[in-house]
Amino acid sequence: MLKNKINLHLIQFAINSILRQKSKNTFIVIIFIILTFLLSSVFFITNSIKYELNLTVNSLPQILVQKVKAGKSYDIDISMIDDILAIDGVSNASSRVWGYYYFKNLDAYFTIMGLDMYEIQYKNTLSNIINNFDLEKTSQTQTMVVGAGVKRLLEKGYYLGNYFNFIKPNGTIKKMDIIGTFDSSTNLESNDLIIMSKQNARDIFLINENKATDIVVSVKNPEEISTISQKIQTLYPNTKIITNDDIKLSYETIFNYKSGIFLTLFIICLFTFFIIIYDKVSGLTGDEKKEIGILKAIGWTSDDILKEKFYEGFIVSFIAYIIGIIFALVFVYIFQAPLLRDIFEGYSTLKTTFELPFIIDFQTLALVFFLSVPIYIAATIIPSWRVATLEADEVLR
Amino acid sequence: MIKLQNVNKIYTINKNNTITALKNINLEIKQGELIILKGASGSGKSTILSLLAALSKPTTGEVIVDNKKLSKLPDNFAALYRRENIGFIFQKYNLITNLSVKENILLPLIPQNLEDKILEDKLNLVINRFNISHKKDILVRNLSGGEQQRVAIARAMVNDPKIIIADEPTANLDEKLSSDFCNVLKELKKLNKTIIVATHDPIFFNLDFVDKIIDINNGSLS
Numbered sequence: 001m002l003k004n005k006i007n008l009h010l011i012q013f014a015i016n017s018i019l020r021q022k023s024k025n026t027f028i029v030i031i032f033i034i035l036t037f038l039l040s041s042v043f044f045i046t047n048s049i050k051y052e053l054n055l056t057v058n059s060l061p062q063i064l065v066q067k068v069k070a071g072k073s074y075d076i077d078i079s080m081i082d083d084i085l086a087i088d089g090v091s092n093a094s095s096r097v098w099g100y101y102y103f104k105n106l107d108a109y110f111t112i113m114g115l116d117m118y119e120i121q122y123k124n125t126l127s128n129i130i131n132n133f134d135l136e137k138t139s140q141t142q143t144m145v146v147g148a149g150v151k152r153l154l155e156k157g158y159y160l161g162n163y164f165n166f167i168k169p170n171g172t173i174k175k176m177d178i179i180g181t182f183d184s185s186t187n188l189e190s191n192d193l194i195i196m197s198k199q200n201a202r203d204i205f206l207i208n209e210n211k212a213t214d215i216v217v218s219v220k221n222p223e224e225i226s227t228i229s230q231k232i233q234t235l236y237p238n239t240k241i242i243t244n245d246d247i248k249l250s251y252e253t254i255f256n257y258k259s260g261i262f263l264t265l266f267i268i269c270l271f272t273f274f275i276i277i278y279d280k281v282s283g284l285t286g287d288e289k290k291e292i293g294i295l296k297a298i299g300w301t302s303d304d305i306l307k308e309k310f311y312e313g314f315i316v317s318f319i320a321y322i323i324g325i326i327f328a329l330v331f332v333y334i335f336q337a338p339l340l341r342d343i344f345e346g347y348s349t350l351k352t353t354f355e356l357p358f359i360i361d362f363q364t365l366a367l368v369f370f371l372s373v374p375i376y377i378a379a380t381i382i383p384s385w386r387v388a389t390l391e392a393d394e395v396l397r
Numbered sequence: 398m399i400k401l402q403n404v405n406k407i408y409t410i411n412k413n414n415t416i417t418a419l420k421n422i423n424l425e426i427k428q429g430e431l432i433i434l435k436g437a438s439g440s441g442k443s444t445i446l447s448l449l450a451a452l453s454k455p456t457t458g459e460v461i462v463d464n465k466k467l468s469k470l471p472d473n474f475a476a477l478y479r480r481e482n483i484g485f486i487f488q489k490y491n492l493i494t495n496l497s498v499k500e501n502i503l504l505p506l507i508p509q510n511l512e513d514k515i516l517e518d519k520l521n522l523v524i525n526r527f528n529i530s531h532k533k534d535i536l537v538r539n540l541s542g543g544e545q546q547r548v549a550i551a552r553a554m555v556n557d558p559k560i561i562i563a564d565e566p567t568a569n570l571d572e573k574l575s576s577d578f579c580n581v582l583k584e585l586k587k588l589n590k591t592i593i594v595a596t597h598d599p600i601f602f603n604l605d606f607v608d609k610i611i612d613i614n615n616g617s618l619s
Contacts, residue, residue, distance in 0.1 A: 008510075009503075016496070020496075293491075297450070297479065297487075298505040299480025299508070300480075300507075301477065304476075304508040394453065
């Protein structure tokens with residue numbers, strides 16, 4: 001029954017036709033594979049990173065209050081917390097002490113987070129880490145827990161023992177012992193993290209007891225985030241209020257910018273692809289026309305010819321599409337997208353050590369498919385259709 | 398039975414330029430007849446063959462084969478008519494030269510989606526009849542002129558058509574091969590095929606198995 005519908009001889013003839021123009025079709029398949037590979041690689045990378053970042057952003061504080069001086073964030077007074085807590089709708093407000101530490105030996109940044117055990121504002125990632133270690137100990141001693149990436153980098157920088165000497169802004173040194181390492185291979189934002197007590201973090205950054213890096217505010221009703229942000233702004237006009245949505249937007253802006261760099265590569269491939277398409281649509285060669293004329297003369301209908309051309313276009317483009325997708329999957333998820341990944345990722349040396357989570361979005365696959373395969377098939381069929389609908393005598397003449 | 402009734406064929410080159418290829422042609426050919434259309438180059442012989450094979454349509458008049466008006470057939474039906482009724486041997490053979498002998502011969506059968514066994518049987522029948530079985534896997538471009546013509550004849554015969562049309566079949570052949578072709582025609586006639594040959598080669602004019610020789614001059618029958 002199926003054989004009545006699918007003419008295997010016609011498919012065989014289409015394959016032979018492709019093979020008869022081996023060099024031309026090989027060139028087309030290579031361009032097609034590169035196009036599909038680049039397009040889907042970027043989609044896979046951005047999907048994975050967006051997935052990872054969304055997890056991060058969703059667990060960020062709803063409102064962040066920072067003090068700004070000369071356009072840069074500056075230590076904020078802890079006393080502001082009481083005023084913020086008095087605003088209706090605010091469920092919690094607490095200070096954070098955190099910052100980046102530049103590790104000169106390897107030109108890398110660590111993120112230092114000061115934590116107090118009783119604080120509840122930390123996101124899930126940190127909560128998991130906190131649960132696995134006795135952080136109470138770090139609050140009493142000069143100790144810290146570091147991410148696996150930090151540990152690796154310290155060892156690379158010849159810190160083979162379980163300690164690290166921080167150089168404080170005033171030039172003095174503070175030695176901190178490492179009492180634990182947490183592995184965060186799949187977690188983009190915690191790999192470069194060092195966790196210690198607020199007291200120790202203050203000491204390293206030279207922040208006074210009554211000051212903090214910023215204040216984290218939670219609200220009962222997420223719909224009220226923007227209203228409460230405005231109230232805090234009115235109360236403290238010299239502060240910068242950052243909401244969860246603002247952070248999301250800034251991540252997206254960075255992504256869009258970085259996608260632009262990739263676009264250059266992509267446009268080159270697309271340009272070549274459209275030259276092929278133009279070449280195909282602009283007409284058939286004399287030999288191709290003659291072949292259609294012969295087929296018509298010996299009893300092939302226009303439908304038979306168009307069906308055969310469809311198979312030709314489909315076989316070439318679908319094989320190239322599948323190979324391109326497989327290459328992209330291997331490149332992104334097995335080889336972790338060398339080179340391309342650098343374009344899309346963060347600035348830190350450490351951040352390159354996280355793994356891209358395997359995210360397959362079928363909409364993405366469909367999008368790449370519809371951007372390439374049907375266009376090529378149409379470009380194959382249209383010129384043949386123009387010739388196939390002429391009288392056989394006219395084509396052969 | 399084939400009938401051409403008041404057939405005119407005018408080719409339009411451009412808006413101000415037309416060529417009248419056939420003028421008021423009336424012709425009848427009976428089943429199993431072998432007809433020679435004789436005339437100089439450009440006299441209109443090939444145009445008549447083209448109309449009989451439904452490769453083109455008359456400008457006016459009717460081409461009727463077995464009571465079917467070819468001039469009224471839509472393009473796809475004309476193709477089906479050719480597939481079922483016509484075996485066309487072209488002057489330049491019109492083979493696909495980078496396909497093998499076997500692939501060329503089987504071309505007319507591909508759209509029919511036949512069983513492999515049937516295809517094999519049909520192929521063997523014609524390659525044995527025309528003595529090219531030993532060449533079946535060779536690319537056509539590597540064959541001699543005579544061999545290419547035998548492939549063209551085999552392809553025309555593979556679907557066992559009722560009507561064989563040959564356009565200047567000996568134009569590219571030497572005397573020996575032309576004589577061989579005449580023998581092929583004799584065999585086909587024995588199979589009760591209707592055969593129409595357009596030619597100006599004198600070799601056909603004295604054949605005893607030819608039923609009718611029709612002169613064409615400047616688009617008209619003499």
